Amino acid sequence: MTDKKNEEAKASIEDAKARVIDSIAETMDLYGVTRSAGTLYGTMYFEKDMTLDEMREKLGMSKPSMSTGVKKLEDYNIVKKTFRKGTRKHTFVAEKDFFRFFENYFTKKWIREAKINLEAIEQSQKELIRVIESENVEDDLKQEAEEYFQQMEASKPYYHWLQKLVAAIENGDLFDYLPVDQEE
Amino acid sequence: MTDKKNEEAKASIEDAKARVIDSIAETMDLYGVTRSAGTLYGTMYFEKDMTLDEMREKLGMSKPSMSTGVKKLEDYNIVKKTFRKGTRKHTFVAEKDFFRFFENYFTKKWIREAKINLEAIEQSQKELIRVIESENVEDDLKQEAEEYFQQMEASKPYYHWLQKLVAAIENGDLFDYLPVDQEE
DNA sequence: AAATTTGTTAAGAAAAAACTTAATGTTTTT
DNA sequence: AAAAACATTAAGTTTTTTCTTAACAAATTT
Numbered sequence: 302m303t304d305k306k307n308e309e310a311k312a313s314i315e316d317a318k319a320r321v322i323d324s325i326a327e328t329m330d331l332y333g334v335t336r337s338a339g340t341l342y343g344t345m346y347f348e349k350d351m352t353l354d355e356m357r358e359k360l361g362m363s364k365p366s367m368s369t370g371v372k373k374l375e376d377y378n379i380v381k382k383t384f385r386k387g388t389r390k391h392t393f394v395a396e397k398d399f400f401r402f403f404e405n406y407f408t409k410k411w412i413r414e415a416k417i418n419l420e421a422i423e424q425s426q427k428e429l430i431r432v433i434e435s436e437n438v439e440d441d442l443k444q445e446a447e448e449y450f451q452q453m454e455a456s457k458p459y460y461h462w463l464q465k466l467v468a469a470i471e472n473g474d475l476f477d478y479l480p481v482d483q484e485e
Numbered sequence: 486m487t488d489k490k491n492e493e494a495k496a497s498i499e500d501a502k503a504r505v506i507d508s509i510a511e512t513m514d515l516y517g518v519t520r521s522a523g524t525l526y527g528t529m530y531f532e533k534d535m536t537l538d539e540m541r542e543k544l545g546m547s548k549p550s551m552s553t554g555v556k557k558l559e560d561y562n563i564v565k566k567t568f569r570k571g572t573r574k575h576t577f578v579a580e581k582d583f584f585r586f587f588e589n590y591f592t593k594k595w596i597r598e599a600k601i602n603l604e605a606i607e608q609s610q611k612e613l614i615r616v617i618e619s620e621n622v623e624d625d626l627k628q629e630a631e632e633y634f635q636q637m638e639a640s641k642p643y644y645h646w647l648q649k650l651v652a653a654i655e656n657g658d659l660f661d662y663l664p665v666d667q668e669e
Numbered sequence: 670a671a672a673t674t675t676g677t678t679a680a681g682a683a684a685a686a687a688c689t690t691a692a693t694g695t696t697t698t699t
Numbered sequence: 700a701a702a703a704a705c706a707t708t709a710a711g712t713t714t715t716t717t718c719t720t721a722a723c724a725a726a727t728t729t
Contacts, residue, residue, distance in 0.1 A: 306621040313616050314630050317609035321637060324605035328598040333517025337687075347633065353706075363689050368707060389697065390705065397636075399643035414512040421508035425501035432497050437490040446498050449531065452581075453505060459583035462665050469663055478662045479649055481642050521717080537676075547719050552677060573727065574675065 318347050332406070334377065337362075341370045342379060345395035350383050352390040378405035400481070408467040415460040422453045429453075502531050516590070518561065521546075525554045526563060529579035534567050536574040562589035584665070592651040599644040606637045613637075 325346065326339030334342070337360075344359055345351055351359075356367040371393050374380035379402050385392040396402050432438060432446040469475040509530065510523030518526070521544075528543055529535055535543075540551040555577050558564035563586050569576040580586050616622060616630040653659040 303621045303623075306619065307623055307626060310616045310619065310622045310626045310630070313612050314626065314633065317612040317630075318633060320605050320609045320612075321602070324602050328601050331517065331594045331597060333515065335687080347636070364705090365690085365707070366688055369687090399640055400646070403643070410515045413515060417508050417512050418505070421504050425504045428497050428501040428504075432494045435490065435494065437487045438494045439487075439491055442491060442494045442498070446494070446501075449498065449502060452531070456583055458665050458668060459587070461668070462584070462663070465663055465666070475663075479646070479653055479659075481646050482649070484642060484645070519717085548675090549677070549720090550718060553717090
């Protein structure tokens with residue numbers, strides 16, 4: 302009798318976890334994290350730390366898949382290597398604090414976005430200036446170049462704002478302005 | 486002579502645009518927008534408005550591809566249908582203001598993230614409570630359920646914070662706090 | 670209302686991504 | 700230093716995604 306109840310309870314617990322793991326994976330999918338990487342993260346979220354073999358066990362997938370999956374999550378800055386005594390296997394922990402998750406994940410992307418686009422703009426504006434300043438080129442073309450130059454110029458404040466936003470997140474200022482509501 | 490110069494200038498302009506379109510597509514790729522949708526957005530970014538045929542022309546792809554691509558961008562809230570007089574074809578414009586882009590794109594995702602996960606947590610917590618309050622279940626299991634319950638509970642402030650962040654972006658408060666630097 | 674133009678859906682082909690097994694490399698232990 | 704344990708890379712397969720062509724549906728013009 303009690304055995305049966307215990308089995309039911311275990312199943313309920315697994316079910317409850319699975320639902321949340323799934324929804325985490327689904328939402329990470331929104332940001333370009335593949336479903337399987339998201340599921341891996343969700344799984345790790347409920348574990349203290351995990352070895353590749355434990356992941357393989359839980360997810361029923363191959364070890365190389367776990368290796369590449371966990372590497373991707375490390376690239377996203379949301380999983381880290383750790384050391385667990387008693388085993389010589391590598392162990393990994395997921396970032397459990399979603400605020401840290403937010404910081405690590407989005408700031409990295411925004412910084413990259415700003416860098417890539419500002420560099421491209423820099424180069425392209427140089428090229429456009431050469432057109433604008435060159436001799437023997439129709440005025441229409443020069444004006445077209447000028448317009449694109451201005452459009453690119455106008456986008457710069459956005460990338461600089463992204464950089465400011467990242468700074469505000471990293472030094473905690475944003476959380477002073479927009480505090481976390483501690484509910485009871 | 487002038488003809489040659491003009492051709493060179495045209496090529497330079499196209500080259501300058503292409504570089505920026507590419508970098509836009511690359512950075513959108515970071516957020517889970519496919520490369521081709523990103524390229525389409527980047528292309529539209531430099532145009533006033535476009536019909537499906539104009540897109541097909543520019544990108545050298547089929548019309549159904551343009552139709553689905555533009556629909557995806559509409560789903561992301563970064564492209565809108567418009568009306569251009571003189572043609573009966575549908576026309577579409579890209580959001581040119583990247584701040585608006587940021588608002589439309591990220592707030593939509595964050596709201597969805599909060600909703601999906603809060604709902605999953607709600608359901609799963611109910612399930613865990615049933616375990617915790619049930620008779621004839623080992624204390625170990627009950628405690629395990631309790632721990633997962635608490636972990637889920639602890640994540641709620643994050644989702645509520647996301648909702649606050651979205652509100653602050655939508656009503657402009659965030660930009661009062663973190664102003665856009667107008668460079669000259 | 671018929672014909673034409675435009676947009677979308679469906680079906681199939683091509684390309685890309687994600688997994689698995691097998692091989693190789695690397696680290697740790699003995 | 701050799702062996703064992705573990706992780707990663709490589710090669711090949713399967714699955715998924717994305718694209719194209721073809722068929723269909725909707726809307727506009729004549």
